[in-house]
Amino acid sequence: MNQLVAIALASILSWLNFVTIDIWMGLPEAPGVRGAKVIGESIKKRGGDLGGGYFSGNIVCSPDASAGTLLASCSYFAFGSPVGGLIAALFVYFGNRICADPGYAGTTGALTTTLLIWATSYIGLSPQNFIVGMIIAILTIQGLYHPSASKLIGKMARKMNRKVIED
């Protein structure tokens, strides 16, 4: 497969994987730590969505499905087989616990990415494509324009019934 097509396909799969798992696991509902709250409120002040802001804050402050996806791809590449993905899930779990997070999003993300890489290897995608793809995917949420990205996440979160829990 052409490398550019492969990277584009891997980016789309990685984006869908990490965004749906992180929303499903309730990242837009509440900040896990104080840092995530500060980031969420700052994004809201700049015209963004509070839920989307908490989502961004949470993925900065602990290894959630975004980090799980990236680390599973790296580990799959380094170990050369799905074994790498299982090892990544183990380390992502401990990383989460250290960051005051129960770790459901991170480990689920690592395991689903391992499955995705294994399944798409039959159509010519490689773990390297997923490493680049995930970096592009996270760039669209964290690196381009926070207000728009957070509004999109907020809209998706409301559709998936993961609204901000007022405290």
Added chain:
Amino acid sequence: MIINYILVIISAIILGLIFKLPLLPDKPIRRSWKISVIYPTVIIALGLYAIWEYFFFHDIYAALIIAISAVVFTKFILEKLVPPPVRGDSS
């Protein structure tokens, strides 16, 4: 070999239940800190066996020993090593 991974999962579940760990965390699961059989015992057992298999060899006895170690580790050591946050540490 995939059969060893299946064995790790099954033995971790059976041993976890024998050690009186709950099968699943409390609901809503996504906010629960409760240690259970499916999460994280099975994840830890699979990860440890993956490391063993990569660096050493496929072995059915190793799979069993690792499943036992994962259950013992989860039940007695995990929460001392990486405890849940104390109220006030998180927002």
